[in-house]
Amino acid sequence: MANASGLLVIERILRDRQGIWQQVVEDRALSKLTGQMLLSSVVALACYGAVLGSFHSILMALTSAVKLPLLFLVTLAICLPTLYLFNLVFGARLSVRQSVALVMVALTVTAMLAVAFAPIALFFLITAPDYSFFKLLNVAILALSALVGLRFLTGGMRVLNDHGLLAPEKKETPAPAPAPAAAPAPEPAFVGAVNGATTPAAAPAPAAAPAVITVADLPPGYMVTRAPAQPFPRPLPARQPAPPSMTLLYVWILLFGFVGTQLAWTLRPFFGSPGMKFSLYRDIDGNFYAEIFRTLSHLF
Known part of the structure; x- marks a missing residue:
């Protein structure tokens, strides 16, 4: 399982996630692992993009198969430097390879979970070809897949925090001088x-x-x-506060979501309105959230 390649890398991520995190912690063969995850993500997103565009035409399916992987990869390229610099500012000791591998795990899980929903999307496309419903269904699928992928991201960051990679390296302090030997304790009464x-x-x-x-x-x-010996009370371990890098991770996730939705609106159409001719891009007007609310009002 450790040598899984290509599309099988998702099986290793799901079955041996602790092994994946340990490989990221050790910064071991991350270039190969990142390449495998990139390949599987692009293929999975291309397949799901073809499902989205098939509502309109074959030509739209082909363009959506290209645009959906492009959407995720460009969003990652825009937001990844921010995450890396956030970590550097607050003393984290992650390398660029570790940061990229960590985010690619989340992207791979998102892509493979989305393509697992593809048969369900095709079923509703065949049995209930309603444009508004089909669009909201696939937006919900992508949102759910992204939430699961981001949960993997936060889990990986916690593992890195447990290994001390999200905090500045502590300098060794000289050990204190040993205390003088105490007198032997008297025998119990x-x-x-x-x-x-x-x-x-x-x-x-x-x-x-x-x-x-x-x-x-x-x-x-x-x-x-x-006389029975009295147990020595042990102090409870102090709960370690979350490092600033973990707090900024949630800020970065929100930033990633806003950038991704705006870029998706810029790269539209992915579905293709049934009453409009094929076009590679549309004019930039409105925003993603206004379109979702408008679709909901038409549906209900």
Whole structure:
């Protein structure tokens, strides 16, 4: 499984995610891993893009197969430098390869989950070819796939945080001088029990006149037992606060979403309105969110 290549890299990500994170932590063979994830993501997004464009025509399916991978990769190229610089500003020790591999894991999961929904989208395309419904269905599929992919991203960042890669490297401080040896602790006191009742033993005699008490010296009915040791209370471990890099990760995710939706609006059409002729691009007017609300009002 560790040598999975091409499209099979998603199986390794899903089955052995701890191995993937460990490889990112060790910065080991990340160029090959990133290339495998890039190949699988482009193929999966191209297949799903063809499903989107098939609502209009074969020509639209071909152009959407090119534009959907382009959408994700250009968004990644725009936003990745921001994530890397955020980490550098707050002392994270991630390399460029580690940052790219980490984000590519999320993109690969998103792409492969989206293409797994392709048969469902095709089913509704054949049985209920309504443009507004088909558009909202696929927007929901892509949004759900992106949320799952981003969950992988945050999980990977937490693993890197556990290995100390999101915090500045700590300088070693000299060890403190050893404390003087303490005097040996006295033997535990003995308690006596008469008819089931326990009484504390008498205080030990002064060191100048030691006295040794044996079992034979005790009156009948006494039972000698060792005093139970008191457990030493252990302090609860202090909960480590999240580093600034984790907080900025959520800000970066919002930024990635805004850039991606605006770029998707710029690269439209992906579906192709049934009453319009084929066109590679449309005029830039309005925005993605206004179009979604308008589609919802037409549908309901």
